[in-house]
Amino acid sequence: MRNYRKVHSYEVKEAALSKLRERGVKLEDIAEIVYEMQSPYNAGLTMEDCLDSVKSVLEKREIQHALLVGIELDELAEKGMLSEPLQTLIAQDEGLFGCDETLALGSVFSYGSIGVTTFGHLDRHKTGIIKKLDTKSNNTGVFTFLDDLVASIAAAASGRIAHRFRDREENGFDVDAG
Secondary structure, rough: OOOOOOOOHHHHHHHHHHHHHOOOOOHHHHHHHHHHHHHHHHOOHHHHHHHHHHHHHHHHHHHHHHHHHHHHHHHHHOOOOOOOOOHHHHHHHOOOOOHHHHHHHHHOOOHHEEEEHHHHHHHHHHHHHHHHOOOOOOOOOOOOHHHHHHHHHHHHHHHHHHHHHHHHOOOOOOOOOO
């Protein structure tokens, strides 16, 4: 029997955040997408609210694990270290591959149907940093999983804000005050 060490959640979180930074994704980039998605429904929404929501979503282990797995697969594809035909499917971001969306979508489910539908919208329309990641050529890197994972973080953070907005509204708080 192998002796495995227990990985502390802090180590996982820091690794996931570090990978995002290494791949050129800033939390503010994700917060901008959240703001774009939620500001029409919340007049008092601020970028700070959106950034806080992104940070809260990134506290979830499921999101951290998905980031680590997806980014690792992207990086292995960049190095040509996957077996065929997986290497080509990921390196070329094959349209019918679908595993990238499946991994990303799995982390959105805990944020309700608004998270899921927002993910679908972002996957289709590719705004902000998602578009930049999706349109990278194979010469500058493979971002097959990362663009969808960023969309899932933005969708989850948007769902979180929508639910919190409704909670504030139902509890008699001025929802236009943020």
